Amino acid sequence: MTTTEGTPLTSADLAGNGVYGNDPDVLGKFGIFGGRYVPEALIPALDEVAAEYDKARSDLEFLREFDHLLRTYAGRPTTLTEVPRFAEQAGGARILLKREDLTHTGAHKINNVLGQALLTKRLGKTRVIAETGAGQHGVATATAAALMGLECVIYMGAVDCERQALNVARMKLLGATVIPVTNGSQTLKDAINEAFRDWVTNVDHTHYLFGTVAGPHPFPEIVRDFARIIGVEARRQILELTGRLPDAVAAAVGGGSNAIGIFHAFINDKSVQLHGYEAGGRGVETGEHALTLTEGSVGVLHGSRTYVLQDEEGQTIESHSISAGLDYPGVGPEHAWLKDSGRATYHGITDAEAMDAFSLLARTEGIIPAIESSHALAGALKLGRELGPEATILVNLSGRGDKDMGTAMKYFNL
Amino acid sequence: MTTLQTVFEKARAENRAALVGYLPAGFPTKDGAVAAATAMVEAGCDVIEIGLPYSDPLMDGPTIQDAVHRSLTNGTRIADVMRTVEGVAKSGAATLVMTYWNPVDRYGAERFARDLASAGGVGTITPDLTPEESEPWLAASKEAGLGTVFLVAPSSPDERIARVAACCTGFVYAASLMGVTGARESVNVAAEGLVERTRPHTSLPVCVGLGVGNGRQAAEVAAYADGVIVGSAFIRRLLDAPDEASGLAAVRELAHELAEGVRR
Numbered sequence: 152m153t154t155t156e157g158t159p160l161t162s163a164d165l166a167g168n169g170v171y172g173n174d175p176d177v178l179g180k181f182g183i184f185g186g187r188y189v190p191e192a193l194i195p196a197l198d199e200v201a202a203e204y205d206k207a208r209s210d211l212e213f214l215r216e217f218d219h220l221l222r223t224y225a226g227r228p229t230t231l232t233e234v235p236r237f238a239e240q241a242g243g244a245r246i247l248l249k250r251e252d253l254t255h256t257g258a259h260k261i262n263n264v265l266g267q268a269l270l271t272k273r274l275g276k277t278r279v280i281a282e283t284g285a286g287q288h289g290v291a292t293a294t295a296a297a298l299m300g301l302e303c304v305i306y307m308g309a310v311d312c313e314r315q316a317l318n319v320a321r322m323k324l325l326g327a328t329v330i331p332v333t334n335g336s337q338t339l340k341d342a343i344n345e346a347f348r349d350w351v352t353n354v355d356h357t358h359y360l361f362g363t364v365a366g367p368h369p370f371p372e373i374v375r376d377f378a379r380i381i382g383v384e385a386r387r388q389i390l391e392l393t394g395r396l397p398d399a400v401a402a403a404v405g406g407g408s409n410a411i412g413i414f415h416a417f418i419n420d421k422s423v424q425l426h427g428y429e430a431g432g433r434g435v436e437t438g439e440h441a442l443t444l445t446e447g448s449v450g451v452l453h454g455s456r457t458y459v460l461q462d463e464e465g466q467t468i469e470s471h472s473i474s475a476g477l478d479y480p481g482v483g484p485e486h487a488w489l490k491d492s493g494r495a496t497y498h499g500i501t502d503a504e505a506m507d508a509f510s511l512l513a514r515t516e517g518i519i520p521a522i523e524s525s526h527a528l529a530g531a532l533k534l535g536r537e538l539g540p541e542a543t544i545l546v547n548l549s550g551r552g553d554k555d556m557g558t559a560m561k562y563f564n565l
Numbered sequence: 566m567t568t569l570q571t572v573f574e575k576a577r578a579e580n581r582a583a584l585v586g587y588l589p590a591g592f593p594t595k596d597g598a599v600a601a602a603t604a605m606v607e608a609g610c611d612v613i614e615i616g617l618p619y620s621d622p623l624m625d626g627p628t629i630q631d632a633v634h635r636s637l638t639n640g641t642r643i644a645d646v647m648r649t650v651e652g653v654a655k656s657g658a659a660t661l662v663m664t665y666w667n668p669v670d671r672y673g674a675e676r677f678a679r680d681l682a683s684a685g686g687v688g689t690i691t692p693d694l695t696p697e698e699s700e701p702w703l704a705a706s707k708e709a710g711l712g713t714v715f716l717v718a719p720s721s722p723d724e725r726i727a728r729v730a731a732c733c734t735g736f737v738y739a740a741s742l743m744g745v746t747g748a749r750e751s752v753n754v755a756a757e758g759l760v761e762r763t764r765p766h767t768s769l770p771v772c773v774g775l776g777v778g779n780g781r782q783a784a785e786v787a788a789y790a791d792g793v794i795v796g797s798a799f800i801r802r803l804l805d806a807p808d809e810a811s812g813l814a815a816v817r818e819l820a821h822e823l824a825e826g827v828r829r
C-alpha cells in the first residue's frame with residue numbers, strides 16, 4: 152500500500168490480517184500462552200477494543216493517519232547507526248543500533264501510544280489511563296493525550312516515581328495526573344493492578360492504554376502491531392546498508408514491546424537469530440532479578456498465561472532491576488511462545504553489566520542509552536564475542552538515557 | 566456438611582435471602598479468621614467465603630487489599646486456607662473458597678479440588694477465571710463434587726450471562742457495580758436489573774455482592790436476590806477494632822444486623 156503521494160506507508164504492512172503470521176488464535180492464544188484471565192466485567196471492553204482494532208488494522212484511512220503521526224510527530228523513520236568504536240569490545244563484530252532513542256519523547260513507547268490514542272478516538276472514549284515503570288510509557292501517553300485532547304491518568308509505583316522523578320515532572324507538565332502506587336512492591340506490577348482497578352470502574356469512557364505486549368488479549372497483539380514498525384524499518388535499512396540480513400537481532404525485554412517490535416519483521420528469516428535480554432539485577436543467585444523467561448515458570452499474571460516469577464503456590468515474587476522499565480515479574484505471552492518454540496533465545500544481563508555497557512556507549516560513541524536498552528547493548532557485546540568478527544548484530548536502542556541521570560549519578564558517583 | 570443447596574432451600578422456605586460473608590484466610594491471624602468466621606455464622610451468616618490471599622488482587626479495593634496483605638505477611642499458605650475452611654465448615658456454614666486463578670493453577674487444579682473437598686469445602690468462586698479458560702477447573706470440581714461460582718457484571722451482555730451461568734453450579738454471583746470490592750454508600754441500582762437479566766439463563770440462585778455493608782442495604786438487595794454477599798464491611802470492623810475480642814464483637818454485631826436485613 153502507498154499513500155496518495157506514492158510514498159510507501161511505513162505502517163502499511165500492519166494491514167492484512169495474518170500476512171505476517173504469528174497472530175494469536177480466536178481466544179488470543181499464542182500456543183498455550185496468552186488468553187484472558189480477567190474479571191468478567193472487563194470482557195465486554197476487551198471485546199470492544201478487539202473488534203475496533205480489527206476494523207482499524209485494515210482501514211487505510213486509519214493507517215494513513217497513524218503513518219502521518221509517526222512521520223510528522225514521532226520522527227520516523229528512525230535512523231540506523233553503526234557503532235564501530237563500541238563494537239571493538241564485541242570481538243570486532245559489526246553492531247548497528249536502531250535509534251528509537253531519537254523518537255519524540257525518547258523511547259519506542261511512542262509508536263504504540265500513537266496507535267492506541269487513535270484507537271481511543273475511534274472507540275469514542277475521552278479518557279486514557281496507563282501504567283508506567285520507567286516513566287517512558289507514561290510520558291508517551293501523556294504526550295499523545297495532550298496532542299489529541301484526552302484526559303490522562305498515569306499509575307506509577309512510588310519507588311519508580313522516585314528513581315524516575317524527571318519523567319514524573321514531564322508527565323505533569325504535559326497535563327497528566329500521576330498517581331503514585333504505594334501498595335505491594337510499589338513498582339510496575341502494582342501500577343498495573345491499580346490501572347486495572349481504575350479501568351473496571353471507569354470503563355464506559357476510559358481506554359486502558361496498555362504499555363507493553365503483556366496483559367489480556369487483545370493487548371499483546373495490538374501493542375506488537377503498533378511497535379513492529381521498528382523491525383520493518385530496520386530490516387529495510389540494514390539490507391540497504393549492508394546488502395544482507397543481520398546474523399542476530401538483540402533487544403531488552405521488560406514486558407517485551409521493544410523486543411517484539413524489532414523481532415517481528417525477522418521471524419520468518421530463519422537465518423537471523425533473535426536474542427532477548429532480561430534484567431539479571433544483582434545476579435540470579437541473589438534472587439534479586441527480573442529473569443522472568445529464563446528463571447520463571449508458567450502461570451497467570453495480569454490477565455495472561457505466560458512465564459511469571461512466582462513461588463510454588465502461585466504468589467508473584469517481586470522482581471529487581473536497576474532499570475525501572477525491566478523491573479517486572481511477568482512478560483508478554485508471545486515471548487513465552489517464542490521461547491518455548493525455540494525461535495528466540497533469552498538471557499540475563501546483570502545491573503553491573505548493563506551499567507558497563509551504558510557508560511561504554513556514552514564514551515565510545517557519544518550516545519547515552521536508556522538503562523533498559525543498555526541490557527541489549529551488554530548482550531550484543533557478549534554475542535559479538537561468540538559469533539565472531541564476521542557477524543552483524545542489530546540492536547534495538549529502545550530509548551535514551553536522560554531519564555536515568557539520577558541513577559547514573561549515584562551509580563558512578565558523578 | 567451443609568451444602569449450598571440446603572442453604573438456599575432453607576432460606577427460600579423462610580421467605581428470605583441467604584447471607585454470605587467473606588473473610589480472607591489468615592486475617593486478622595490464622596486462628597483469628599476461623600474465630601471471626603465462626604462468630605459471623607453464629608450471628609446469622611449462612612455461607613462463608615474464605616478468601617485465598619493472593620499477591621496481586623486486581624479486583625479488590627483498599628480494604629480487602631489491606632487484609633490480604635496482612636495475611637500474606639502473616640505467612641498464610643494454601644495449607645492454612647484449607648485448615649481455615651475445615652475450621653469454618655465445622656460451624657455449620659456452607660464454606661467456599663474465593664480465589665484468583667493463578668494459585669489454583671500453580672497448585673494443580675485436581676489437587677486443589679481434592680484438598681478443598683476433603684477440608685469440607687463446598688466449592689469455589691473464581692473472579693478472574695473466564696468461561697473460555699474454565700474447562701480444567703470445571704472438570705476437576707465436578708470430579709471432587711465441588712460447586713463452581715462465576716461472576717456476571719452490569720456490563721455483561723445477555724450472551725455472556727448465559728455463558729457464565731452455564732459454568733455455575735451452586736449459585737451465580739452478580740457483581741452489583743462496575744468496580745472493585747468495597748462497601749459503598751448505596752447499592753448500585755444496576756444490580757436489580759442484572760439479577761433480572763440473569764434469571765432467564767439459570768434456575769440457580771442469584772446472589773448479589775460488591776458494595777453491600779449494612780442492614781438497610783441487605784434488606785434492599787434481599788428484595789430481589791437470593792443471597793446477599795458482604796466482605797469489606799466485615800473486614801473494616803476487624804481492621805478498626807483495637808483488639809481481637811472487640812473485633813469479634815463487632816463482626817458479630819454486623820452479622821446480626823445483616824441477618825435481620827435479609828429477613829425484612
Ligand SMILES: Cc1ncc(COP(=O)(O)O)c(C=O)c1O
Nearest residue numbers: 287405406407408409476523550
Ligand atoms: C527505553 C525502554 N526500553 C525498554 C523498556 C521495557 O519495556 P518493553 O520490554 O515493553 O520494551 C522500557 C520500559 O519502560 C523503556 O522505557
